[in-house]
Amino acid sequence: MFYIYCPYCGEHREEEEFHNHGQAHIERPADPDSCTDEEWGNYMFFRKSPKGLHHEIWDHVAGCRKFFNVTRDTVTYEIKEVYKMGEQPKVVAE
């Protein structure tokens, strides 16, 4: 069970307070209507499943209810960093 630092609450809390929302940094196309089916399909359905560093969205659902980003190693389950919405990761795969 993870121990997650909420960047808004400024505290570590148990995983039970959080909910994972999948891959981070997927931006909704600014003009969906002009997307081709392929572009829209990529946005909606295609997700990474890397072995190693993964950027994902977590929601402090039983806490402050804020969404934030987590960089996590999917092999060791280490959390390398957390950062707020709109920010970019500092720890990235090579």
Add this chain to the structure above:
Amino acid sequence: MSQKNRLQSGGRIDRSKPLTFTYNGKQFEGFAGDTLASALLANGVDIIGRSFKYSRPRGIVAAGAEEPNAVMQLGATEATQVPNVRATQQELFSGLVSGSTNGWPSVDNDIMGLLGKVGGKMMPPGFYYKTFMYPATMWETYEKVIRKAAGLGRSPNEYDPDTYDKVNQHADLVVVGAGPAGLIAALTAARGGARVIIADEQNEFGGSLLSSKESVDGKAAGAWVAGVVKELEANENVIVLPRSTVNGYHDHNFLTIHQRMTDHIADRAPNGQVRQRYHRVRSKWVVLATGAHERPLVFGNNDVPGCMVANAVSTYINRYGVVPGNELVLMTTNDNAYRTAIDWHDAGRKVQAIVDTRKNPTGALVEAARERGITVMTGSAVIDVQGSKRVTGVSVAPISEDGSKVTGSVKKLSADTVASSGGWSPVIHLSCHTGSKPVWNEDVLGFLPGKTVQKQLTAGAINGTFNTAGALEEGKKAGLEALSKLGLSAVEVEVPATTEVKESKAMALFHVPHTKPTSQAPKQFVDYQNDVTAAGIELACREGFESIEHVKRYTAMGFGTDQGKLGNINGMAVAAKVLNQTIPQTGTTIFRPNYTPITFGAIAGRDCGALFDPERYSAMHKWHLENGAKFEDVGQWKRPWYFPKAGESMQEALNRECLATRESIGILDASTLGKIDIQGKDAREFLGRVYSNAWAKLPVGKCRYGLMLKEDGMVFDDGVTSCLAENHFLMTTTSGGAATVLNWLEFYHQTEWPELEVYFTSVTDHWATMTISGPNSRKLLEELIDGDVDVSKDSFKFMDWKPMSVAGVPARVFRISFTGELSFEINVQANYGLHVWEKLFEHGAKYDLTPYGTETMHILRAEKGFIIAGQDTDGSVHPYDLGMGWAVSMNKPFSFIGKRGMQREDCVRAERKQMVGIKTIDPNVVLPEGAQAVFDPTASIPMPMVGHISSSYWSACLGRSVALGFVKGGLDKMGEKVYYPLVDGRIVEAEICSPIFLDPKGERQNV
């Protein structure tokens, strides 16, 4: 029976406190301080169970968590039955009732045993897979018989009367294991000011020192242990947990500890005490000082009762004052095990011989044995054992220097006990739990903890440091390292003096050769609990299972509650030999939680019965109870389902509720509807983005129905949203979907459109909602309104809302309808709910005001063709499939969620399944929900299926059945036939029609 194997003195038992206990229906006596195993051995009980597959008689082999055979069923009553308890870990108490988990008619005379003897060769690995494969339909029958024969204990048939607790803890340091290494690590960290939890699975701290004759710090080891424990207990920063197994080591230094508070006292926890605790600990650092398990050697018939692990024999002698036999043969590959022969000899019983597999052992213990006149046979091994229910003798033969073959003639010795030692396996289980791969160490002849990302330190035998002096040194070092990692200052701790014993080099031998090839030699057991033999592993390798993980699954080695504590390394060695590779090349399987079995009681804690899941009640719940409501679970809500009167069937009650509503007035408790208060200057813009229809022009005082879609265009929730003020809206959601919808709104706001100024607050519980519906509902409402508020047809229109005072209470009244009747939804602050509800009944009696529940609500809305999201939608239907294109505004400026998704190729193709009304030709037939539709009932099976029924009821108002369902291209097939073949063989003929069965023009609600 007297305690024939009990010594007159010595051990950590209290001979002044005799305890009576029952085993397999017979009474025995033991002493305080005994385990069930030591007491059984003291009484000369040889057979404690039958083996899993071959039903061979089995005895106690070990003295701790690694015991594979003595797995007992405990419990004096049905309700207190506990399976899977190791006799070696169960402390004896007066009145303890225990039994073997298998063996029929008894463990001493077992019928399956004959089969094992005769058919042993006929039960190779994969026997069950190979034999019981066909026909597949018979598997369930086979399984029952196999399970009974295997006999792995049973669960109680009555409720557990005891209480269990969960405890959440935080610590600076958790020390796992309270042997010499763990104790000194904890002491060091505690002196440095760290908050420490030290846990050990045994009743007493001390680990290996409890069964050793060593001296520590110039005194008996026990005295040193007592001093350390006293200091730890006195330190307020230290939690001392005996009888507590650290069963799991999880990510981010999270540990689960199973503490047994009263299992050593009585069958049931006395005086309402908590029986067991489940500690969930988040620790900054962890010291694993889990010790090591001695490996037995693999030789012919090494499972006959009387064959034991060497150190276990010493433990029984030194700790419990029990010598489990009369004539001992010790087989060893190392010096350490010589202690067992010396202990046996010093207890006054006969050591027939020490059989050392090495050519020329020279250590101090070897000399000590020889000085006692014990025969030491070098370069030899016990290759076979005689006896069936107890060892009667052994066959000893010289072996080659590499241990691969027998080199000379076989000699027989008489013996009733065979102790064996193949060295020690570090207990690396916990280190493996987080995915760390163990590493083979050639000096230790065992696997050591590998690289880890956890904040984990290790000390003592887990590192292969098997002597006390080394363990103490490492323990202190780990304690100091923990202090430094925690940012605390180092402290002075003196490592107590111990006597150093010079040992000669051990031999790497796991599988003892026999004069015959393994496949023809007597059974050589590797894993006792799962009846896996060396021959079985060889066969598995020959059949192509070369990966150790495959060998494990094919042979079941390391399965079950045992988890391969004794057998795994030996099994890998056997596999390595067959595959002609080294043990590290063969690799190891990974241990997973839990280390030893844990009770369901401890896992559940207090989260059972009424506390398993919270129940939510509306403000009027008490009234519903008093008025005989039957309830339905909707999420966590308990909602009235229907209100039967005396003697009424469910259908009769529903008919009455439906007719009363359509003819006069019915009332529904709608408080559970999700309610989200939405405010902010961009609230309206936000609604336009998350709903499929238009919100830009909804004026204050108006309500609007909306469909919420996912990005793929599929409906996932619906509800009415009302404009309370220019920047203030109240959204309603389905009862079950409220939390999901709130999360959905927040997700889009925070991750996609943070620039919009909008705030969401869940207000579901703040309001009590009661819907009055039916032609008389306006009259009733008017009676209760305080002051002058006009609710007539023209000034309070359909889809209007108004603030007013109802029954003396401020209310928001919404003129919306889910029944198709004239309806008013009255919302008041929740704590006034019951008051207003009762006032409505007071005034409603003259209109025969009838309460109805969710079922009548479903029927009334189905008559009108209104959908229920989650019942008539399943994540694969978009608004046009539902015939609800009117709720989609394709020309809104912002591309709302779901708009682009709905335009995908698959969403716009013809012949999608569409929702329609379904009218059975025989009006009395009510189709089951889920019934599959076909166009041609004469088609061959499997028939092409073209849809299904999503809602289906008997409509008392229409005097016939009504159903909503999906049919391929259904919206263009009005009036056409469709058929429903049912599981009972009937084929129901029906006609596709409009989903609006009643009042298609909506005249009833516009009055």
